[in-house]
Every structure is written in structure tokens, then in C-alpha cells.
Amino acid sequence: MIIKSLAEYYERLAAQGKVPAFGLTQEKIGYSILLDHDGKVRDIVNLSDPTEKKSKWLMLTVPASFKRSGTAPPPFFLWDKSAFVLGVEQKKDSDVPSVNARSHGAFKALHLERLANATDAGLVALRKFVEEWVPEQWQQCEALVKHGSVIFSANIVFRLDGEQQYIHERAAAQELIKRYSATDDSPLGLCLVSGETQPIARLHPAIKGVWGAQSAGASIVSFNLDAFDSYGKDRGANAPVSVHAAFAYTTVLNYLLMRDPRHRQCVQIGDASVVFWAEAKDQQQQDVAENLFFSALEPPPSDSAEASKLLQALDAVAAGRAMHYLNVDLDPATKIFVLGLSPNASRLSVRYWFTEGLGKFAQRLAQHYGDLAIEPLPWKTPPAAWRLLASIAAQEKTENVQPVLAGSLMRSVLSGERYPRTLLSAAIMRMRADHDISGLRVALCKAVLTRDQRLDDKNHHQEVSVSLDRNVTTPGYLLGRLFAVLESIQEAALHSVNASIKDRYYGSASAMPAGVFPLLMRGAQNHLSKALKDPKSKGLAVSLEKEAQQIIEGLSSELPKTLRLEDQGRFAIGYYHQRNERFRSKADKNETRNKLDETLETI
Structure with missing residues (x-):
């Protein structure tokens, strides 16, 4: 189905x-060798964009690699690459370029054979070049030396002096590419795809392009050991896919995996490179659907108006309404394909x-944001998956995100199924470890x-409230x-x-309340007596005493010895609600409520 x-x-x-x-593929090309009609090197041109400091290559369509x-x-x-074209390479463990006569010999033999009868001026020039080029004399070529050692790790193409197109793009070259792309030597069989x-x-x-995989590329379908063979079939015969189908699915995957700011069909979530595409009635609807899906997975724009527009778009599609502000009546039946790939x-x-x-x-995406909704809102723009995962990773760094957890979270978001239980335990463990009861972590709980x-x-437990609810009697929330x-x-x-009770007791209080809260209550009595004597804090102390009394009345006479994982999550939610309530003005509460209503109205 995937292929x-x-x-x-x-x-x-x-x-x-x-x-x-x-028979063709797109590859990263660094340099072009400019040849005259006699095959002499006139110049070597750097193809990288001078405005892009990090880019050392240009994507070109060339004969297919393997x-x-x-x-x-x-x-x-x-x-x-230079090891074959020039017979010179820069090895990782050496500062000096070295000659690779074997690779250049193979390149020379191949081209002398295939270009033996060529009459096209460009192909003739290339044949003469490989006939006369001597790798050991590379230092005598000024056009090569001027580029330094960086050229010896790059891919290289050829161009005839005075012409714009590369030699592999010439009509005669294209005919040769088609001829040698034929598959007469491949065994016939029933293709599982077609x-x-x-x-x-x-x-x-x-x-190529999957984060963390080998730079030379990796495979989805691969049989490289005798143990994988069966019924006398080896390599690709174990899972018969035609040459054309294999070329098609790998080519389009390499296209989807391109890391380009202008390319909006691949995002990185944990260790998974997530690609997606749409199938719609027309190209306009396909482009809009892919852009909408990309915006929902990637970090949303910093502009709150744009973020709000994204949520409205999700709600509109979910409800089957037209999105007039996108100037298109997007069909909710437009098909979306999502594939997450990880290195192995x-x-x-x-x-x-x-x-x-x-x-x-x-x-499902709108429901995901609805499940996360909490007051006060801990974000200005809806959090992307990577941001949620980073909040519960060690040191809050994306590189510390657990790969399995990242995959499970995205599977839950896209399928509408339960969130992984490890998501709750990871959030609770991070809060207990660093005592940071952040809004993102509580929202995940x-x-x-x-x-x-x-x-x-x-x-049959009481509903998990979005904002502070004084009617909830769940022990974890009340505690x-x-x-x-x-x-x-x-x-x-x-x-x-220097160290508040949160810094010293949060972890034990949220897990084993019976052993901690009596101690905290005795300390609170002393703190309350002191606060009531201070004119500046007396009013606040009275208010807090009433709040504490109201909460204690909702608890049973015997505190629970331990709290289950779910109740520890409710403990964090109750703490977050109560802690932030007294710092919020009435206007802030109304504004937050309006934002939540706008987000959730169609869910």
C-alpha cells in the first residue's frame, strides 16, 4: 500500500x-568541468549559490545513480564524484588529496565503451577528456587547483565551452541514457505494485534525506544476507517490485525528503522524518491542502493572527465549511497521505x-488542540508536536526526545487514538525532577x-476541567x-x-500525600500566623486561609497514602489552576475564555 x-x-x-x-535522478552537484571540443579543460565552475553560505551544491537532474x-x-x-571523474579524492583521515586510479579507471572504461561511436560534439569532447586525463598530474591543472581540496568531495558534471546546457542534457546523451536504462537483463516476474x-x-x-540515516542512502526494501532468502529467491526477488516501480517510489521519496525552505512536504518530529502529500480534484486544492497540513505540523507563525487563522482553517475543514479567507472551497474529502520514516x-x-x-x-488535529486546552493558556501560538516533546525531554532539548515517544505521539494525533501512557509518565517525571510545573507539561497531562x-x-471520573473548577472533588486535583x-x-x-515547598516537597507530595501533607499543614499554620500579623499581607492571608479551608472540606478525613499516575496528573493540573488563578485579572480570564471558545466551538 505504501509503495x-x-x-x-x-x-x-x-x-x-x-x-x-x-532513468534520471536529482543529485547534489558541486562543480562543472568546462571542456573545449578537443576535450581539454578550459575551466572548472563552482555551481554553488554565492548568496547561500551553507550551500555547497546545486540540485541537477542527471542519469540515475544506484x-x-x-x-x-x-x-x-x-x-x-571526483574520485571517479578525476581520479582524486579527499579522505577523511588525510589532509592531502590522494589519487584513486582504480575508480577513475572504471569511469574511463565505462565511457570509452559507451561513447565509442558517439558523433555529438559534447560526447566526443567527453570521450577525449577521459582518454587523455592523467590523475597523477592533477596538480598541473590550474583550473582544478584554484578550488582547493573542497572539490575532491563533490559531484561533478561536464559542459561544452560556449553552450549553456550540460553534456548529459544534450539530445544525443539523453538517447544513450534511455538505451542503457533498459532492463533487458533483469528477470521477469509479477510486480507486487502494478x-x-x-x-x-x-x-x-x-x-536519501532521512535524518540520521546513512548519507549514501538507505532502503525500505532490502535483502543483503543469505538468511533472508527463501525458496531459492535472493535479493529483490524475495519481494518482487518492477524496476520502474522501484525507481518511481524511491524517486518521489527523495523528492519529498528534500530539505529546502521552499519545500513544504517534510517535517522532522523526533527521529522521524515525516513526509506527506495530497490527492485532490485539482492542483490548487492539492497545494492548499498540503500547505495547511504543513502549517499544522510545523511550528506555527509567531504572528498570533496567523496562528488563529490556522485554527480557524482546521475547524472549517473539520466542519465541512468553505474557507473563504483562503479563497478556495477546500473539499474535506481531499485525501492526505502521511508517512513517518526513521533511521535503522x-x-x-x-x-x-x-x-x-x-x-x-x-x-483530529483540532481535537488534539482541544484536548491540550487549559487556562491560563501557556502559549501565544498553538504548540507543534516537537515543542510538546521538547518540554518533557531532558534539558528541554529536541535531541533528547525519546524516538519511540515521538512516534507514538504523532500516531495518536493523526489517528485520534489514546495518547501513549509514557507521555503522561514522562511529563510527571520531568516535573518531579526539576520542579518546573510548566503550562506545556500540565497541558500534556x-x-x-x-x-x-x-x-x-x-x-466515571469527573471531567478534567479546562480552568479552575472549585466543584471538582477528585482527591488528586484537590491536593x-x-x-x-x-x-x-x-x-x-x-x-x-531560597527553596519553597514546591522545590522541596512537590515530588513526594504528588506521589505520597499522606506522608507529606501533615508536615506541610503544620508549617502552613506557622506561616499563616506570621502573615496575619503583617498589615501588608493580612488580606491575602485571610483569602488563602478561606481557600485552604474550602479545599480541605472536600477531602476525606484520611489522606491517600499514594496517588496513581492519573491522579498525579490531576495533582499537577490542580496545582497549575490554583497557582495561576490569583495572578490573573478578570479581563485576562475573559480573554482566555474567548480564545478557547473560538478554538473549540466546532470540535
Whole structure:
């Protein structure tokens, strides 16, 4: 299903000229060798964009590459890296370029064979170049030396002096590419993708661009050991995919995985490179659907108006309404395909695969934001998945995000299923470890509990509230509120402390309240007496005493010895609600409520 969908998408893009035709591929090219008609090097041109400091290459469509291995890897046709084209390479463990006569010899032999009868001026010039070039004399070529050692790690193409097109783009070269892309030597078999009898690919082209995978590329379909063979079939014959289908799905994956600011079909979430594409009635609806989906997965814009526009778009699609502000009546039935790929040595693991109508996806994304909603809002713009994951990672760094957790979270968001239980435990553990009861972490706790409650008909617990609810009698929520009040009483009495009760007791109070709260209550009595004697804090102390009394009345006479994981999540929510309530003005509360109403009105 995955490969078939990718192959179909390739055919649509190929018809639009967005991906290379069969036998071609897009590669990162660093330099072009300018030849005269006698095959002499006139100049070597750096193809990188001078305005892009980080870019050292240009994406060009060239004859298709393939996987290379062993001590004598074969060369590519009409282009290659410097080790093959020039016979010189820069090894990682050496500061001095070294000659690679074997690789250049293979490049020379291939081109002398294929260009033996060529009459095209460009191909003749290339044939003369490989005939006369001597790798050991590379230092005598001024056009090469001027670029320094950086050229010896780059891919190189050729161009004839006085012409704009590269030699591999010439009509005669294209005919040769088609001829040598033929698959007469491939065994025939039934292709699992097309269902037709076609030449079967023994090895599939490499997939490049997956974060963390080998730079030379990795594979989804791969058999490289005898233990993987069965019934006398080896390599690609174990999972027969035609040469054309293998080229199609790998080519379109490489296109989707391009890391380009102008390319909006790939996002990185944890260790998964997530690609997606749309199938719509027309190109305009397809582009709008892909842009909308990208905006929902990527960090939203800093402009709050743009973020609000994104949520309105999700709500509109989920409800089947037209999005007039996007100037398009987007069909909720537009199909979205989502594929998450993670590195696994020389292979790729499929983290998740979803395909469904845009309306259903938009509804699930909107529901995700609804499950996260909490007052006061801890964000100005809706948090993307990477931001949520970073909030519960060590040192809040994205590189410390657990790969499995990232994949599970995205699977829950896109499928509408329960959030992973590890999401709740990770948020609670981080709060206990660093005593930072941040809004993002509490929102994650609230989201997990809210979704569990909605999906579990047997769960009769009280609803997890968005804002402070003084009618909730759940012990975990009440104890969290009480802990926040006791902390406020301490602050009212002492004004400034090096380590508050949150810093010293939050972890134990949220897990084993019976052993901690009696101690905290005795301390609060002393703090309250001191605060009541201070004219500046007396009014606040009276208010806090009433709040504490109201909460204690809702608790049973015997405090629970331990709290389950879910109740520890409610403890954090209660603490967050109570702690932030007294710092919010009435206007702030009304504004937050209006924002939540706008977000949730269609969910």
C-alpha cells in the first residue's frame, strides 16, 4: 500500500515535470568541468549559490545513480564524484588529496565503451577528456587547483565551452541514457505494485534525506544476507517490485525528503522524518491542502493572527465549511497521505503510515488542540508536536526526545487514538525532577486524561476541567490545589525564600500525600500566623486561609497514602489552576475564555 501510493504520486508529479523521468535522478552537484571540443579543460565552475553560505551544491537532474558497494564499485554515467571523474579524492583521515586510479579507471572504461561511436560534439569532447586525463598530474591543472581540496568531495558534471546546457542534457546523451536504462537483463516476474509481469529490480535505488540515516542512502526494501532468502529467491526477488516501480517510489521519496525552505512536504518530529502529500480534484486544492497540513505540523507563525487563522482553517475543514479567507472551497474529502520514516542502520523503519480524508485529519488535529486546552493558556501560538516533546525531554532539548515517544505521539494525533501512557509518565517525571510545573507539561497531562476519559466508557471520573473548577472533588486535583495554596501562604509570610515547598516537597507530595501533607499543614499554620500579623499581607492571608479551608472540606478525613499516575496528573493540573488563578485579572480570564471558545466551538 505504501509503495503503491508513492508510485502513483510519482506518476502525477512526473506528468507535471516536477520529478525526473525514468532513468534520471536529482543529485547534489558541486562543480562543472568546462571542456573545449578537443576535450581539454578550459575551466572548472563552482555551481554553488554565492548568496547561500551553507550551500555547497546545486540540485541537477542527471542519469540515475544506484547503490555502490565492494572494493571496486561501478561508476555513474556522464557524472560522478571526483574520485571517479578525476581520479582524486579527499579522505577523511588525510589532509592531502590522494589519487584513486582504480575508480577513475572504471569511469574511463565505462565511457570509452559507451561513447565509442558517439558523433555529438559534447560526447566526443567527453570521450577525449577521459582518454587523455592523467590523475597523477592533477596538480598541473590550474583550473582544478584554484578550488582547493573542497572539490575532491563533490559531484561533478561536464559542459561544452560556449553552450549553456550540460553534456548529459544534450539530445544525443539523453538517447544513450534511455538505451542503457533498459532492463533487458533483469528477470521477469509479477510486480507486487502494478500486478503486471515486468522486469524485477534486484536492488532498489537508495533513499536519501532521512535524518540520521546513512548519507549514501538507505532502503525500505532490502535483502543483503543469505538468511533472508527463501525458496531459492535472493535479493529483490524475495519481494518482487518492477524496476520502474522501484525507481518511481524511491524517486518521489527523495523528492519529498528534500530539505529546502521552499519545500513544504517534510517535517522532522523526533527521529522521524515525516513526509506527506495530497490527492485532490485539482492542483490548487492539492497545494492548499498540503500547505495547511504543513502549517499544522510545523511550528506555527509567531504572528498570533496567523496562528488563529490556522485554527480557524482546521475547524472549517473539520466542519465541512468553505474557507473563504483562503479563497478556495477546500473539499474535506481531499485525501492526505502521511508517512513517518526513521533511521535503522542501512535500512529505514516505517514509524507510521496514515491515509484519510483531509476533513478527518483536520478534525483530529483540532481535537488534539482541544484536548491540550487549559487556562491560563501557556502559549501565544498553538504548540507543534516537537515543542510538546521538547518540554518533557531532558534539558528541554529536541535531541533528547525519546524516538519511540515521538512516534507514538504523532500516531495518536493523526489517528485520534489514546495518547501513549509514557507521555503522561514522562511529563510527571520531568516535573518531579526539576520542579518546573510548566503550562506545556500540565497541558500534556490534561490532554492524556481528557482523551482517555472520552474514549473509555467505563471511566466515571469527573471531567478534567479546562480552568479552575472549585466543584471538582477528585482527591488528586484537590491536593494539587491545596499544595498551591500552602505554597502561596509560605510566600505571603516569608516574601522571599531560597527553596519553597514546591522545590522541596512537590515530588513526594504528588506521589505520597499522606506522608507529606501533615508536615506541610503544620508549617502552613506557622506561616499563616506570621502573615496575619503583617498589615501588608493580612488580606491575602485571610483569602488563602478561606481557600485552604474550602479545599480541605472536600477531602476525606484520611489522606491517600499514594496517588496513581492519573491522579498525579490531576495533582499537577490542580496545582497549575490554583497557582495561576490569583495572578490573573478578570479581563485576562475573559480573554482566555474567548480564545478557547473560538478554538473549540466546532470540535
